[in-house]
Amino acid sequence: MNKIFSTPRGTTDILPEEIALWHDLEAKSRDLLSRFGYREIRTPLFEETELFARSMGQTSDIVQKQMLQLKSQNDDTDSANFALRPEGTAAIVRSYIQNDLDKKEALSKLFYAGPMFRGERPQKGRLRQFHQIGAEAIGPNSASPFLDAEVIALSVKLLTTYGLPQEQFQLKLNTLGSTQDKESFSFFLRQQLKSHLQALCPDCQNRFERNVFRILDCKNRDCKSVVARLNLDYSYLSDESRQYFTQVCEALESLHIKYEINQTLVRGLDYYTHTVFEIACPALGSQDALGAGGRYSGLVAQLGGPQVDAIGFALGIERVLLALGKKTQDDKPIDVVFVSLDESVLKHNFMLSHQVREAGFSAAMSYRLGSMKSQMRLADKLKARYVIILGQDELNKGVVTLKNMSDGQQEEIPIFDLTLLVQRLKI
Numbered sequence: 001m002n003k004i005f006s007t008p009r010g011t012t013d014i015l016p017e018e019i020a021l022w023h024d025l026e027a028k029s030r031d032l033l034s035r036f037g038y039r040e041i042r043t044p045l046f047e048e049t050e051l052f053a054r055s056m057g058q059t060s061d062i063v064q065k066q067m068l069q070l071k072s073q074n075d076d077t078d079s080a081n082f083a084l085r086p087e088g089t090a091a092i093v094r095s096y097i098q099n100d101l102d103k104k105e106a107l108s109k110l111f112y113a114g115p116m117f118r119g120e121r122p123q124k125g126r127l128r129q130f131h132q133i134g135a136e137a138i139g140p141n142s143a144s145p146f147l148d149a150e151v152i153a154l155s156v157k158l159l160t161t162y163g164l165p166q167e168q169f170q171l172k173l174n175t176l177g178s179t180q181d182k183e184s185f186s187f188f189l190r191q192q193l194k195s196h197l198q199a200l201c202p203d204c205q206n207r208f209e210r211n212v213f214r215i216l217d218c219k220n221r222d223c224k225s226v227v228a229r230l231n232l233d234y235s236y237l238s239d240e241s242r243q244y245f246t247q248v249c250e251a252l253e254s255l256h257i258k259y260e261i262n263q264t265l266v267r268g269l270d271y272y273t274h275t276v277f278e279i280a281c282p283a284l285g286s287q288d289a290l291g292a293g294g295r296y297s298g299l300v301a302q303l304g305g306p307q308v309d310a311i312g313f314a315l316g317i318e319r320v321l322l323a324l325g326k327k328t329q330d331d332k333p334i335d336v337v338f339v340s341l342d343e344s345v346l347k348h349n350f351m352l353s354h355q356v357r358e359a360g361f362s363a364a365m366s367y368r369l370g371s372m373k374s375q376m377r378l379a380d381k382l383k384a385r386y387v388i389i390l391g392q393d394e395l396n397k398g399v400v401t402l403k404n405m406s407d408g409q410q411e412e413i414p415i416f417d418l419t420l421l422v423q424r425l426k427i
């Protein structure tokens with residue numbers, strides 16, 4: 001028996017009956033993103049592994065455990081140094097630098113949509129290939145609390161535009177402060193945590209030295225209870241950073257966007273500074289993050305580019321679809337289905353269907369002669385607006401029968417009078 005293949009674990013097919021929903025989300029995203037001034041950018045699906053390691057940080061979970069690296073059978077290629085992209089930001093920053101965008105514009109507003117890859121343990125809402133729609137605003141003019149608020153407002157607006165009511169998700173907000181503040185923050189955390197080290201999970205005991213922030217969002221119950229007792233009072237922030245965050249909050253309030261401050265929200269990646277945010281949908285259970293983002297002040301320079309600020313976010317499309325609770329969306333109705341009553345008319349219907357498509361309408365026919373009933377079933381399934389029936393009798397008379405499916409009205413139209421046919425189909 002031949003082996004039956006299936007999708008690799010943690011990946012899915014998006015079937016034709018599901019694709020209309022994806023198109024709808026993508027179209028709404030493109031429209032809104034362009035209204036906010038973002039232009040689409042497409043980068044390769046794989047990049048040098050080192051780009052991800054350098055941007056996200058060696059100690060991040062993604063770099064440590066989830067990178068899907070490419071292996072080549074040929075030793076003479078360098079493909080072993082490449083990995084499938086686990087997220088969008090690193091590649092966008094790489095492209096920003098490579099294409100000298102800083103010399104062309106003071107603020108680059110870029111968006112992307114496409115698959116991301118992470119070697120995670122698959123479960124509901126957690127895939128190895130998933131899709132994100134995300135945006136990045138990069139450049140010397142990006143260091144403004146108004147832009148933070150605008151980017152957050154944009155991610156919220158995307159979700160409501162998709163049809164997700166605001167009551168169904170929560171916006172969590174925090175600030176990590178500047179790069180210097182982050183140093184003080186990690187010192188502060190180590191001071192507070194060192195007497196509780198034994199109570200932390202083995203992962204967090206490791207994180208204590210390597211990436212102490214990650215202890216704050218560990219899901220382990222013991223770690224959570226240690227974290228709950230910490231006194232996170234923003235004392236580690238400079239006045240400037242505190243003021244910046246206040247301005248972000250005020251700007252959000254001016255747009256009536258509800259948020260909650262969550263001081264344990266740190267995000268897993270090294271590059272974040274100042275504002276970080278996450279949007280969660282509690283109804284989704286353990287994998288409840290619909291999207292997340294934040295400001296990154298040092299990343300562009302760290303990857304060899306100019307010292308410019310940036311902020312971005314990404315939404316996970318599969319999770320958004322789960323939250324919307326929709327699996328399928330009806331296809332668009334087809335304009336006309338050609339029904340053949342006789343073998344000899346197949347070739348005429350074949351030609352007519354092409355002419356109708358040339359004129360800009362959608363058309364379908366059954367390519368093998370079936371019963372009238374089965375062909376009308378096809379028309380119903382495709383939600384045909386019109387059916388054109390052609391048999392030997394019609395052919396002898398030089399007409400086709402055009403049936404309007406909404407009111408059942410029928411009329412005969414000369415078979416070669418395409419202009420008249422097109423006129424009718426337009427109605």
Ligand code: AMP
Pocket residue numbers: 087118120125126127128129130131132289290291292293314315316317318319
């Ligand atoms: P992150 O880059 O981890 O902040 O992810 C941004 C968003 O992408 C998350 O909030 C999720 O909606 C989505 N996402 C991240 N990882 C996965 C995954 N493995 N499977 C499905 N969606 C994911």
